Amino acid sequence: MTVTSQTSGEATSGPGAILGFLDRIRVASEYLVIPLIALVATAVLFSLFLLVLGKSPVDFFDLLWRGGFGTAFSWQNTLVRASPLILTALCVAIPAQLGLVIIGGEGALVLGGFIAAIVALPFIGWAPFWLTMPVMVVGAVVAGALWIGAVGALRHYRGINETISSLLMYYIAVAIMNFFVEGPFKDLSNPNKPSTAYIGDGNRVGKIGDTEVHWGLVAGIVLAIALWILMNRTTFGFAARITGGNVRAAKAQGLAVGRLMVIACMIAGASAGLAGYFEVAAIQGKANASLAAGYGFTGILVAFLARQNAIAIVPVAILLGGIAAAGGLIQRRMGLPDATVNVLTGLMFVVLLVSETLYGRIPLFKQRGS
Template sequence: MTAEVADPVEAAEISPAADAGFLQRYGGTIEYILIPGAALVGALGVFGIFVALFGKSPLDLYFYMYQGAFGTWFSWQNTLTRAAPLILTALCTALPAQLGMVIIGGEGALLIGALAATSAALVMQSAPPLVVQLAMAAAGMIGGGLWIMLSGGLRQYRGVNETISSLLLVYIALAILNHLVEGAMRDPTSLNKPSTHEIGAANMIGSIPGTDVHWGLLFGIVAAIASYILIYHTVFGFAARVAGGNIRAAKIVGLGVGKLIMTICFLAGASAGLAGMVEVAAVQGRTNANLAAGYGFTGILVAFLARQNPLAIIPVAILLGGISASGGLLQRRLGLPDASVQVLQGIIFVFVLASDAVYGRIGFLKGKF
């Protein structure tokens, strides 16, 4: 009895993943999905062990996390509301990463953007609401953009490491916010928590019809799509990626690296500044210390988990927004501190950083068996 050998072409049609050519073409894409996914699963497993040490069931943990994030329409709305600023602050890290820069100052740009947006609204109280909202958006984006551009300028013209400078600028931004909110911009009627005057109900951004999710989510999605087009489908984006791959080669061929750095940093900061404007105009109604909620720092995790891809940032921000939204339910049902989700985010970040060593080392994704 002789066994018939299947035609290789037919075998590939039946199972594309077994075709070496298919894996060589798409192995990198599969890798960018598989490895972060594995890092996320590993982090959830470690967090489950951590919770089990305190006498809680990991299965209950995962169930209530799902319920708190995606189990009901109310949960979904809460998740999407939290995802909106995460998309915008993640872009603050993802865009400079195209140039090989590690900017982690999205929190500072968010705070400066919020202050600038609030100032614009208070100055233009008598203007039509639409004009005020546009002015707030413009002021927030300019404020945040200039803040991160400062870090880019220090890198380009003074040789200061952008990671360190952008982080330090966060604390400077927080100090400026506290100084103004407790001083020149303080509303005398805000006794328990110093705040600015309210921007006015008419100047608030409403919700998407049929939902309790504010329009900031749409702003974030549009910004992510626009960033993807800019980076991957324009000459400017190609130049940025070339400079990010080899900055010396970019200078040799005549690319204006300094201009690229300043422009990218401004756009990155503008995204985070817009997040600050959204938090003021859609959630808080004024500026106070509540704005320092850590969205800028969580945005760093979103950007790294999305591998700095602007489109991938959208689903990852929704996932991380869901994890954050589940904190309250975990506290009520399992007695865990609300900050437990921050511990999980820290574990995820460690796993994501560790997973960088795996990229390019998985043989079967290169068509090698």
Template sequence: MADIPVPAPSFAFSEVLDRIRRSAEYVVIPLLALAASAVLFSVFLLFLGKNPIDFYSLVWRGGFGTSFSWQNTLVRASPLILAGLCVAIPARLGMVVIGGEGALVLGGFAAAVIAIPMVAWSPAPLTLLMMMIAAMAVGGIWIGFVGYLRHYRGINETISSLLLSYIAVSILNFFVEGALRDPSDPNKPSTMPIGPDTMIGAIPGTSVHWGLVAGIIACIATWVLMNRTTFGFAARITGGNVRAAMAQGLPVGRLVLVSTALAGACAGLAGFFEVAAIHGKANASLIAGYGFTGILVSFLARHNPLAIIPVAIFLGGIDAAGGLVQRRMELPDATVQVLQGLMFLVLLVSETLYGRFSIFKAKGA
């Protein structure tokens, strides 16, 4: 009896190469955008009469060169991770929400306000739990309102979220400089302090607070939600084609509201850690621009929750080096913000390059 030939497996090595080639596009193009922005910023420094090599060496030393620099970088990366998620989650539905700064500010403000009456009688763990719930709830409602305006009123989410950010800052200033101002602090308008017993401690052996761990867990949970659940599948379908999603009977309105509420909750959680682990009260220090830098974090990570973590650490290191650059090169502390803005601009331009290079396409495509 003749041997029956066994068919060759359909999975070929060429298919693996094609997948790697297609995936490489989403790594190579952002890296090229970063390199191009570094070159353009070097030209800017030369016009100022500064040495670009000195600048980048100081950025490395101030952000990643020592153990102290690394810890300072991770402290700044913690809110950037959560602020990046505030942009990345709605982006899966095709929405560009840039108002994470407002949710972060109001979340931190809500956490400080709810702690004021509880500090005197409540145990610290319960106070911290209520602060976190309040911060996430306020942030979720704030950005969830953006989703409501987008789906049910047809208002552009980019504009509404940006305008709501300015309203959030005004609300903070109104109460901090008015009814909720601590009279014992004449220098800087602030709410009453939550007290050292209510502050969140650092991770043992470091000066990095637990917000970093919370951000990493949030990124992993978001990746699982968006890539391994029916909710995430429905969100991706909605982001690809809203009309097709509605034709298939998907609850588009609910998806929009839930996604924006989750995004706002992440930003509110960042505000909670800024109050409970850094400042100990709510004041203008909450308006640090983390929400706007989170836009760059999300776009540079291609809205991938797992990629947000290293990107946030990278940008946190650049931000942490601002003081060293200011002292050594006699440049304004905002110089690193100019670099970040240039990076964002070049990154947006690089979006037009996707799908244009044959080297990243599968054979026969």
């Protein structure tokens, strides 16, 4: 009986409502504090690594700050790198709500970028931006959706592990692009690096204002919010979360689990495919091996750090974008190899996975009465 009075008190009376609200914040802050602990632990471990190399951790983190977030220029560099990370992280986070671990978003990015570049070919030189752009976007999105959608279909209808198949399909995607870029679609005017033809200045995606940041960042943030709403405020998202929470219960409720999985994977692939479009239309101007720059893989880290929450992906992507942006500066100033920041992100991923075990173990965040 104390139970009912507690719940009704929380809903009606003023002080009770505030206390209940504060209590909810206390419980919810677990999802903020534990990732922060993981980040601090990563910094400590990485400092030890630097000390072993005979370098100063203080210099390193100072340069990391300056290279990633210290100046307007570094911020722009960071945001440019963050925008594909948002989109590729969504490619991990959406299937994760259904309990699927998709790590092959890079494949959808590569294929999406490649398809965007070749569907643009007939339009180069004469068509206006507003005609070419939708064609390129649709090409990229459909290619990505089919690519990761196939992973979901293989998982549901043939029982093939989605993690392995998505990773293997990444290699296939790169092979497909390389085959065409070095063969039928090779731009002969550029003999040094096999690429598709330049899409033309008129078809490039512009920068936001005077900055170096392109509109892909805005697209990423809008899509992150839209997908958060889809997963949390629609019946589709609810059915998807039931499936992720317990597939047996979802089946017993007559939900079409297979269809939900395939659709979620298609949304995921579309998102990564869109990242490919922006890499081509805003950065490279053509499709070539540079598309496989690792954004799809860093996106896995972003999604896990954001606990598969679509909105939390945005700040985390900016953080990791900053680390990547600072890589060059750190390499030049500290004489450290290029891979140093990769060590940092790899270490962060491992510590993060370990920190998963902390959830529910810290008494401070425990729900009362449970």
